[in-house]
Amino acid sequence: MRSQYIAMNQVMPLQEDAWLLLRNVLIEHQLPKGDLLLQPGQVCKHIFFLQTGLMRSFYLKDGEERNVAFTLENGFVTDLKSLRSAQPSELSIQALEPSTLFSMPKNDLLQLYEQSHQLESFGRRLLETLLEEQEDYAAWFTLYSAKERYNQLLKKQPALVQRVSLGHLASFLGIRRETLSRIRKLK
Incomplete structure (x- = not known):
């Protein structure tokens, strides 16, 4: 759990009591190479922290896969649009290497935000960071x-x-x- 604490402190420093609350909702997942974490049609209900491994996020358009993101160790991955809207995802998230992830269920996070102002700020900062990464990627093709x-x-x-x-x-x-x-x- 130490590596998660360090990585999450890079998003925003967390006091010990806030970290303990957050740690209680983390769920560990082992994902073999090639397995999908999220597939089209599923509603994304989690933000995932990648402890080890490598993930890719992609869309399938006209029978062709179009990669839009890669997530390395100590990174976060989710489908922001599906997570926010509770609509079925169009995105696939796949393990390119055997991976260890920790999920943070959206409903649990929302409850934590009511218990801890610091975790509410952490969640907002994390979502802003993920959105910024998406915007940077989109700008690449224009600039x-x-x-x-x-x-x-x-x-x-x-x-x-x-x-x-x-x-x-x-x-x-x-x-x-x-x-x-x-x-x-x-x-």
């Missing part, structure tokens, strides 16, 4: 070329480039695998 997106990814998350297949990376960058291969050869 940067494919080569610039790849270079930014190399700079911000070099471990990701080493752990994710070329096909998944190309999809995430919004380019074909062949284009990514050409960009990588220019390095």
Whole structure:
């Protein structure tokens, strides 16, 4: 539980009493490589903290998978739209490696917010951080070329480039695998 405490303190420092309340609602999950954490049609009812492993979030459009996020250790993953609206998800979240996650059920979190102002602030900060990541990803396609997106990814998350297949990376960058291969050869 120590690593969760440290990672969650990066979102916002938590006092010991707030951490103890939060720790009581965490549910551990072991997910084998390839298994889905969330699939289209399910309502997302949790925010997940990834302790070990690697996750990808993707949409299926016209029979093609389109990666929109990767989550590394000590990161959080969810479908914000489904979580907030209680509508069925269009997103899939899949383990790319064997993964250990801890879920925080939305209903439990809402109850904790009533018990602890600090946890309410933590929840708001966490959701703002997740939303900011989505907005940054969307802006990539307006502001940067494919080569610039790849270079930014190399700079911000070099471990990701080493752990994710070329096909998944190309999809995430919004380019074909062949284009990514050409960009990588220019390095």
